Amino acid sequence: MARLSSLSPLNGYQKSIGSINLCEINDYSLVSLAIPQDTTKKFAKIIKDEFDLAMPTSVMSKTDKKTRLLMTQPDQIFSIIPRVDNPEEDLSKTIGKAAYMTDQTDAWVVLEISGATSRTALERICQVDLDSNMFKLNAMARTTMEHMATIIIRTDVNTFLLMSASSSAKSFLHAVELSAKHIS
C-alpha cells in the first residue's frame, strides 16, 4: 500500500496583496517540550549545550536560524525545527528525557506576513503593540486575532510569523488576508 500523502492546512498558500506577501510555512516540525518538575536548570543546560541557545522567555524567542524556541508557558517550550518525519524521536536523540515531548506540527498553521505595510495590516487584527522598538526582532506574544488564539513572532524587520490552530486555518487566513486588503 502506498504511503499516505500529506496536505498542509492551507495547501502551500502564497499570495501578494499590495506590498504585503503572505505565505504558509510548512517546512518545519513543531514539538512541545514540557520540562519535568524541578529540572529547569538541567533543561536549560541541555538546550545551551545542544543548540547553543539560551532559554526563551515568554516575550522573546531564541533562534539560531535553524531552530527556534518559544516559551509558551512557564514549564513548556515550543521547538520549531526543520521538518522531519518523526520529530519526537529526532529530538530525543539530542535532549534525551530532559523533556516530555509532544508533536504539535499538525496542530498549527503558520503564516508568514512580510512587506513594508505588514504592520499596517496587522494593526487591524492584532492587539499587540508591534512597533519595531517595542516588539523587537524575535519578540513573541500569545494573543488572539479575530477570536482565534495566535502566537506572533517577529522574524525580520517587517516580517512576522503568525501561528494559529490548524483546524481554523482558513478562517485565520481570511482574517489576515482581509486585513491586508483593507489597508487604505
Next chain:
Amino acid sequence: MSQLFRINGGLTDRSKPINFTFNNKQMVGYEGDTLASALLANGQRLVGRSFKYHRPRGIFSAGSEEPNALVQLRTGAHQEPNTRATVTELFDGLTATSQNHRGSLGFDFMSVTDLLSPFLSAGFYYKTFMWPKAFWEKIYEPIIRSSAGLGSLSMLEDPDKYDKGFLHCDLLIAGSGPSGLTAALAAGHAGLRVIIADEDYVLGGRLLEEDHNIDGISGQDWVLQTLAELTEMSNVRILPRTTIYGAYDHGIYGALERKTDHLADSGDKPRQVLWRIYSKRAMICGGATERSIAFANNDRPGIMLAGAVRAYATRYGVATGNKVAIFTNNDSGWQTALELVAKGVNVVAIIDPRDTAPRTHISGVAMIMGASVCNTSGRKALSRIALSNGQTLNVDCLAVSGGWSPNVHLTCHQRGRPVWNDTIAGFVPGGDLPVGQFVAGAANGDMTLGAALKSGHKTATLIAKDLGFTTNSSKVAKADDENFAIKQFWHVTGHKQRAWIDLQNDVTTKDITQSQAEGFRSVEHLKRYTTLGMATDQGKTSNVLGLAVMAEATGKTIPETGTTIFRPPYSPVAIGAFGGRERGQHFHPTRLTPSHKWAKEQGAEFVEVGNWMRAQWFPKSNDKTWRDSVDREVKKTRTSVGVCDVSTLGKIDIKGRDAAEFLNKIYSNPFAKVPVGRVRYGLMLREDGICYDDGTTARLAEDHFVMTTTTANAVLVYRNMEFARQCLFPDLDVHLISTTDQWAQFAIAGPNSRAVLSKIIDKVDMSNDGFPFMACSNITVCDGTPGRLFRISFSGELAYEVAVPVRYGDALIREIIKAGKEFDITPYGTEALGVMRIEKGHVTGAELNGQVTAFNVNMNNMISIKKDSIGSVLSRREMMIADDQIRLVGVKTVELSDSLASGAHFVAKGEKPTTKNDQGWIASVCYSPHFEQHIGLGFLERGHERHGEIIRAWDGVRGTDILVEIVSAHMYDPEGGLQRG
C-alpha cells in the same frame, strides 16, 4: 445656481470645481468645501425642517455641533440619514436631500404643527394622549411614530465595509488646534510616540477659521509649517477625519476614522475604521464650542453662530449674507466683525448688551451697545431684526455669540464632573479626570490663542518628562492673547414669542420654565422631560444655555443648578462601524475536519457543532429525505461497516511521572492502575458532584495518557485540568497539551470493521486476543505513517478509532473508503452517530446537561470510594442519591407510528400535566431503523425500577401527548457482546 456668495480668500481650491446636487438641484462648490459651505456659497439658506414644529431651518454652525443642517446623503442602499452638512466633505457627484418634511422643503404640510405649538409643549405626549386608553396603541402611537424622527433609512442592507483596529502610543492628542499642534510638536521632538487625531479633514482647528499671527507668520502658515514638521517625524502619526469618541479604562480611547466618506465610491476598502487606541497619556485639546443667545424667533435660516460666520468667510471664502448683523455678549463677536469687514463682507451693525463703550472702532458698522435683538422676521429666511431699543434692521444674516463652552466631553466619560468658571462663563474640566488624561487649550478654559499655545506646550512637556523623555528641543510658539471678555447674558426676556434653546429638539425657554414649574428641576430630569441636549448634537450648543435659563427660573446659580455629564460617543458613530468586519460569516471562525474536503466531494450536508463544521449525513441519489440517508447509514454500519470523522472530539496529551495519579484525581473512577496499552472510560464531576463530561483515556506509556473529551467540552475540560494541575495539585509532575488539532481520527464501526482496518494497519495482530476491546497502541498505517489505534465503540458495534497526524487525514479517509469498498463501506455523519448512541444508551451533552449526577445516569458505581477525586464527596450528598431521584431510562413509543420529541415531560396516565405531576423528561430522541420506531433517552423518577411501565410523554410546546414504554437505556445489544466480539 451660481456661487453668488463666494468671496475672495479661503482655503478652498478654486481650480477644482465640484458638482453636487441638493434636492436634485445642480450646484457647484470647490475642493475643500463642506456641503454646508457650498450650499451657503450657492445661496441655499433653507436646508431642513425642525424636529417637532417643522420650522424652516438653515445652517447654524460650521462643525460637528450642528443642530439644524441634517441631510440625507447618497442614494439607494448607500443612503445615510441625519448627516451633518457642516462636516460633510464635498465630493464630485455628492447627492444630498433635505429631510423631515411632507411635501417640498419649501412647503411642508407638517408645518401645521407649528400652529399647534401651544398644545405641544414639553412632555405634551405624557398628558395629551391619555384618553381613551385604547387609542394609544392603535392611533396615537402610530401617528406620533410616523411624524417623529428626521431622516429615513433605505431599509436595504448596508453595502459599505467597516473595519476596526488597534493603535498604541505614548501620547494621544485629541484635537489639532493651536494647543494640540504645539503639544504634538513638543512631544514629537521629545521622542514620544504621538497620535494626533482631529475630526476635521484638515488639521488646524480654529487657526483655519480665524486670522491670527503666530511667531510672526499667519496662523494658517504656522499650521502648514507645523504639519510639515510633524509629518517628517516617524514617531508622530497624524489621523485626520478621526473623531476620538470615547475615553475608556486604562488609557484606552475609541476613535472613528472616516476613510472614504469624502469619496464618491469606497472601492473595495472600508468606509470607516473604528480604532481602539491604547495610550500611556492623553491630552484633550478639543477646543470650545460657541453657543447662542435665546431671543424671540432666533431659529430662522440666516441666524448663525458668529464663529461659524467667521469660519465660512475665512476658511471657505463664503459670505453668509449680503447684510450681516452681529449680536454678541463677548469680545469674540467683535473679532468676527473685524475679520468680516476686512474680507469685504457687509456688516451693518454689531449689537452688544453690555452697557459700555464699543470694544473697538469698526468703520462703517453701527455699534449698538446696551441693546439686544428681541425679535426677528422672515418666512423662510431671516429678513429683519428688531432691537430692544426699538430699532429694526433689514439683514439677511445674524451672527450670534453667547460665549464659548469648553469641549469637556471626553473628561466626563468616566464620570468626571466639570466645574463652573465665571470668568469665561462656561464649564471647565474638574479635577477627576480619567487616569492619564490631561486637558489643554480652550477645552481647559485657556480661551485665548497665546494661552492655548502655552498650555499645549507645557502639558506635553510635563507628560514627556513624566514618561522619562528629555525635553529641550522645542520652544513654545508665541502669539498675542486676544480680548476675551464676556457678560453672562443668556436670553432676552420680555416677549411672548418662543425663543429657542435647543434647535435640534425644538426646546424653547418656555419649555425650560415649564419643566421647572412642573417640578422637573434636577438637570437630569430637565434633560429627559424636555429632550434638551439629546440626539446627534448632544446639546453642544444648547446645554449651558438651558442650564442658565433653568438657574434663573429656580433662582440659583448655574453651578448650584448643576450640569449633565457626557457619555460616549462624542459625536454619532454608525452602528456598522461598531460591528466592523464582523458581519455574516465573518462573525466567527470555522473549524474544518481533516476529511472536510473529501466529505464535500461526497455531497455531505454539514452542521455547525460549536465552531466545527461536521458532516451530518451523506445523501445518495436514491435518498428522498434526510431520514433515508441516516437510516441507510445506520443500517449499513450495523450490518457491514461505516466510517465517521471523529477528529472534533477533544484530545489532550497527559504526560509526566505523576500522570496516572493526576488522572485518578480528575476522574471519579480509578485510573492509577490502567495498564499500558489499555483504554478506560472515565467520568468527570464538577466540585459540586454534578457530571460534566465523559470520555475515554488511553495509556500509551507509563508516563503518557491520551484523553478524549466531548467535542463541546474540549476547552472546558482542558481549562479545568490546567486549573487542577497548577492550583490544586502543583506538586505533581504532570503536563497537559491539547492535541485536538494534531490528530485526524476516524471511527470505523460494524462487523466488517476489523477486515477493513486490517488492510490499512501495518503489522498489528488484529485478532480479538491480539487487540481486544479497550486496547490501544501506537501503530503505523499505510506502510509507515505514524498513527494510533484504539478499540473503542460509541455505536455498540465492533469498532475502532484510528488516528494519524492531521496532514494525512484527507489521504487516510480515501484509503479507508478504498479498503472498505468490497464491504460496501458507508461514511456516516453526526445524525447516524446520534441514532446509534441512543440505541446503545450512551449519554452525551443532551443528558449531561449540568443538572445530573452519576447516580441519575446509573453510573454511581463509577464514583470510587477508595480514593478522593474532584466532586466525589459532594456527589454523595443524601439528596443526590435518594431513591426517588430521576434515573436514566430508555423510551419507546407504544404505537409504532408515533414520533417522539425531546423536551416532552413524563406524566402518569390519567393525571394532569402539571409541575406537581411532572415525573421527568425526554432528553434525546431519534427514529431507530433497527427497532423501526422512535426511541429516546430520558430521566424518570425511580426510572430504574419502572422498566416495562407505560407512561405518557406530554409535550405542551408541540401539542402532543402519546404513550411510551419505559425500557432500559441500553436498548441495543445490552450485553455488549458485539463490541467485545
